[in-house]
Amino acid sequence: MLIFLSLYFLNDIFAFSGSQDLCGYCFDTLVNSFDKRNSILSPSFKNEQHPIFVTWKKKGQLRGCIGTFSPLPLHSGLQEYALISAKRDDRFRPISVSEVPDLDVTVSIMHSFEQASRWDDWKVGVHGIRVSLNDGTSIYSATYLPEVMSELGWNQEQAIESCLQKGGYRGKLNDRIKAQVQVTRYQTSISKMDYQEYIQWRKAKLTSIRGDL
Template identity: 30%
Template sequence: MISDRAGYYLLDLARECIRYFLETGKHKVKPEMYPLELDEDLGVFVTLNKKSNLRGCIGYAEPIKPAIDATMEVALAAAFNDPRFPQVTEEEFENLDFEVTVLTKPEIIEVAHYQQYLDEIEIGRDGLIIQKGYARGLLLPQVAVENAFTTEEFLEHTCMKAGISADSWMDASCDVYKFQGQIFK
């Protein structure tokens, strides 16, 4: 994964990208100087909270672009393009708490029987992606902890995030992936 220095750099950068857009209506130019490890392709999510309530969360589960570029892009998306929320305003900006989660590459969990998922997933360490056909849902590792989910509840809520029935994780046609995340806030 990345160093703490690089992680907190991404956290500051996410905040600055949103602030700059609110002030100018323009996208911030990628800095010339930054920790070089952020050139690595990594999955990244930016989460915005307001008074301990989710205010926006967008990211890339897969490592499809350099972490620095992904962070700049998803910071703006979390603030202005999360379909669950209105756009962030200048007035509320200072009341936002920022979180950047850098992800490992998702790995499919191979099981002979769905009950084995309960032994393969560790609450607090693993995030989940559940995919059935075209439906796909993702929950970050911290979601299970923040909501005191059991492993079964975590699987169910990830299914619901995908828009499929809560018990779909028990279906052999459903793929379950896990990943880990470094959280900076």
């Protein structure tokens, strides 16, 4: 099913490329979870359905990254995964209110899903990968967003091996496993915002709302 998602979503996704509203909405959601007086401003982007990931970092260090390949309405989906990635990524302790001023958020909207013809039929820096392996006893599956592999300087073999390990596989990435592994490649449109940018974004939004009253 993933192969066909690109035709359905591609045109709409590029309209969101670089949109600060997506990130501001995630920050609003997180801050509101700590202080209900900080209301979540009504989103200005369309409530269309897309696969999404939300990534939180603190001073450049990962603090949470969770998403879904199932298309969700953006309004509810971003609210849900802004909080899941901030507070329920079991690799990290939940983000606390004291950390918020040091955070930045990245929203990744995934598109252009294609089944790779072989394990290395994709490009570092261009594609994200969703890797699946059935070794006869278990099924292992995991994903990496495009920017992750670029930031870590991995080549294709390192990325595939690490992705399998992320999914729980503990064997070697030999020629037999390379022939068995299934890879779905995809691309992302990403938006980024740090806390200071969020404060300016929110101030501008509130000024605009008051001006319309």
